[in-house]
Amino acid sequence: QSALTQPPSASGSPGQSVTISCTGTSSDVGGYNFVSWYQQHPGKAPKLMIYEVNKRPSGVPDRFSGSKSGNTASLTVSGLQAEDETDYYCSSYAGSNNLLFGGGTKLTVL
Amino acid sequence: EVQLLESGGGLVQPGGSLRLSCAASGFMFSSYAMNWVRQAPGKGLEWVSVISGSADSTNYADSVRGRFTISRDNSKNTLYLQMNSLRAEDTAVYYCAKAPYSSGCYWIDYWGQGTLVTVSS
Numbered sequence: 001q002s003a004l005t006q007p008p009s010a011s012g013s014p015g016q017s018v019t020i021s022c023t024g025t026s027s028d029v030g031g032y033n034f035v036s037w038y039q040q041h042p043g044k045a046p047k048l049m050i051y052e053v054n055k056r057p058s059g060v061p062d063r064f065s066g067s068k069s070g071n072t073a074s075l076t077v078s079g080l081q082a083e084d085e086t087d088y089y090c091s092s093y094a095g096s097n098n099l100l101f102g103g104g105t106k107l108t109v110l
Numbered sequence: 111e112v113q114l115l116e117s118g119g120g121l122v123q124p125g126g127s128l129r130l131s132c133a134a135s136g137f138m139f140s141s142y143a144m145n146w147v148r149q150a151p152g153k154g155l156e157w158v159s160v161i162s163g164s165a166d167s168t169n170y171a172d173s174v175r176g177r178f179t180i181s182r183d184n185s186k187n188t189l190y191l192q193m194n195s196l197r198a199e200d201t202a203v204y205y206c207a208k209a210p211y212s213s214g215c216y217w218i219d220y221w222g223q224g225t226l227v228t229v230s231s
Binding site: 003032034036038040044046047048051052057089091093096097098099100101102103104 | 216
């Protein structure tokens with residue numbers, strides 16, 4: 001199975017909104033509501049930001065939201081803050097006990 | 111508080127073996143599936159393997175199937191990854207990662223800090 005497709009980079013100014021896409025197939029993103037998103041600062045472990053397409057774990061700001069349409073999932077960060085500048089990865093269940101990750105997107109706050 | 115602490119990483123020659131361990135605390139270990147996820151230097155995340163809470167089900171990425179073996183000791187709250195026939199492309203930080211359910215690898219709710227494995231002569 002191939003990795004999910006994410007844009008290598010995304011950017012936005014403080015206070016603005018930015019959306020990061022994650023494209024898969026009907027066998028993964030499109031076939032299951034098990035899309036998740038992770039934030040990873042340099043040298044640190046990933047942190048869960050969104051699970052099951054649009055659910056936020058306790059402690060994650062509501063500025064982070066998720067959605068899905070067909071084979072493409074999206075992470076939207078609203079009211080961008082300097083601390084949001086880092087790497088983001090999407091993931092999807094791919095059936096038969098397999099998990100796929102995207103290649104990652106580096107978010108820059110201008 | 112969920113804590114996952116990996117150990118066992120290091121430098122190994124191509125063709126060699128290494129066993130990683132992950133000590134878990136802060137949750138009922140036997141009730142949750144566990145995963146290994148790796149990240150090559152400067153690269154993205156790659157799922158490696160999953161084991162169910164009761165250890166009756168496992169699965170592997172194609173890139174490691176037949177070379178790596180995942181296991182767990184619920185009496186010791188510890189997850190393992192036995193890595194054999196190591197290749198240069200296995201060089202990565204290996205993360206121990208907890209799943210939110212007793213079986214399946216639908217998503218990951220907690221991650222360890224990782225242990226670095228370097229395969230080089």
